[in-house]
Amino acid sequence: MKIGGKLKVLMLSMMLAVSSLYVMPIQFSQTAVAQEKGQSGAAFDQKVISRISMERIYEDVHYLSETIGPRVAGTEEEKFTANYIKERLLSYGYEVEVQDFSIPDLKVGHLQTDNGDEVLINIPSGSAATTEEGLTAELYDAGLGYAADFTDEAVGKIALISRGELTFQVKVENAIAAGSAGVLIYNNIDQAGPLNPSINENAPLPVGGITKVSGEALLEDVASQDGTVTLKVNAIENATSQNIIAKRTPKKGGNHDILHVSAHFDSVPFAPGASDNASGTAVALEMARVLKSYPIDKELRFAFVGAEEIGLVGSRYYVSQLTEDEIDRSLANFNMDMVGTSWENATAIYMNTVDGQANIVSETAAATAERIGTPSELVLYQRGSSDHVSFHDAGIAAVNFIRREPGTANLEPYYHTPLDTIEHISAERLKEAGDLVGASVYSLIRN
Structure with missing residues (x-):
């Protein structure tokens, strides 16, 4: 089934560098987060890393970008993707909620x-x-x-x-x-x-x-x-988009802290959206599979959000539906966007925070990277422009994980173009993101 289709493009060249506004990276300490449970995190890291499948993640990116294709907010392709994610999460045993919301015409x-x-x-x-x-x-x-x-x-x-x-x-x-x-x-x-x-x-x-x-x-x-x-x-009038929310709570007690993992699954017109953001979506799906049954002492939520590309509409709606108590109990947000590009210049994983300051997410990731030997440099950076903004604005510590070129902070040249295809995806970098974020999340929620 080919929903997106191939376009014949009237262009002489499209291999042009796309850059974004940036400020200089902010220095930060990679001090390890205290191990509250009194054990080394290395063994627990391996419980996640050994099960994160590079092949599964890559297959999902391929399906989302090459079979479904462009997933523009409000279209049938976006709705098809939402249902695909929902069915996968249900198969893993999560409690799944579908949030429908209106989007601008x-x-x-x-x-x-x-x-x-x-x-x-x-x-x-x-x-x-x-x-x-x-x-x-x-x-x-x-x-x-x-x-x-x-x-x-x-x-x-x-x-x-x-x-x-x-x-x-x-x-x-x-x-x-x-x-x-x-x-x-x-x-x-x-x-x-x-x-x-x-x-x-x-x-x-x-x-x-x-x-x-x-x-x-x-x-x-x-x-x-x-x-x-x-x-x-x-x-397209009276259009709607949707969020798919998967929840898992500890077996004992109540009023647990909440940890949110988020990724948007929509794309811009014409772009198959392999990197932006089938990559983050696929990594989050694999994390959900791996973390579906391990004992946890905090509530884990996966928020797969729509309509990011038209103004963070899905994540803003998701956060707006949290009660005051849920916001108070929200420990952190790990947001993944464009984590799998093969562009050779994107050698660093940027940890974007809205205020440029380190928080529990960035410090946990830095400590994890040191333990597991993450190959790529981690850079703490001041930047909005993704769904972590919605969580930050509600007072929840949030980081956007994204690959950029060190120094310039440039994004890949395929960004928001028809060239954002599976050909420009690195399976190894997908696995690297899954290992880093997956082990970091588990270090905060494990029992």
Whole structure:
């Protein structure tokens, strides 16, 4: 079953480095967390490490990214993934809860040339939808989208506009005034993923964003030859996403501390999401299998959350449903996102905290890494942008585990692109993440 499908992409090159804003790493102490139970943790580490299966994790990443494919929030693919996770957790004997929640209305689109080539496109929420057949029209080269860039030739055509100098909103308004039937805005810098143009008001025509390479190719190969493109924009209204929560409580006592392990399973459009974030999801599933029956003295919860890519919506909803008592009893959150990339520069495991400060999660992981000899460098770093933010904002100690390039903190070049596939996943690094986080979690919950 192939749900995602393969896209024919109108691009000359996509192997471009994608970076993110960063600050310098913060130095921290790798002082071991005190062994409250009076024994060396090494033997207990092996109870987890010996059972973490690299093959199982890799197979799950392959299934999620290659069989299901892109898992965009609110789509059938995301719902299928949620059910897949739920059934797996039920088979392990966990108490499983499905949390449904509303998400903002979405617009998804497709852009195709008259010779059948498909162009990657992002659709802003303010775009108008098209009919099911879409809008088929010639392209009009509107330069930077100034009013003076439009002539009578723009009427009824799709305006192809370069990013730069004017806001996206003004470019769209000028195209509307000129009588254009649609708007395509292409980037003015080389980035692998299509531009996501934000517009402040709902437009009466379809609007999309594409890459610099795609825009230039359309100008040369389509617009100059009086060719046409077909633009389709579909509105996904009243959409929902879901979280899958697995819970395991100690057999004795009550009001136990709670430890949360989280990973998001949705992806961005067009991206199979092997690294982001089938990797974290698959590692968390394997941890759930390994930790399903060992004696524990704290409550263990696995939170597989949806809709992360549209603003951490799933994790925020999950945390919002915790009672005040549950928040007070929450010891920590281990969040995994993009832990399996094979990109050779991503030699470090970054432990992102919102405030840049060490906490029980980072210090436990540092102590575990020292005991088990984790191959990769661990870097404590100040960074949000993942589901650990939702836990931090509620006062719960949280760390996002993610692979980055040391020094620059760059993410892999396949990030948020159609190249985020199984070909760029390291089975060994998946196992390394499972060993590190799995042993760390067990050191805090074991009886």
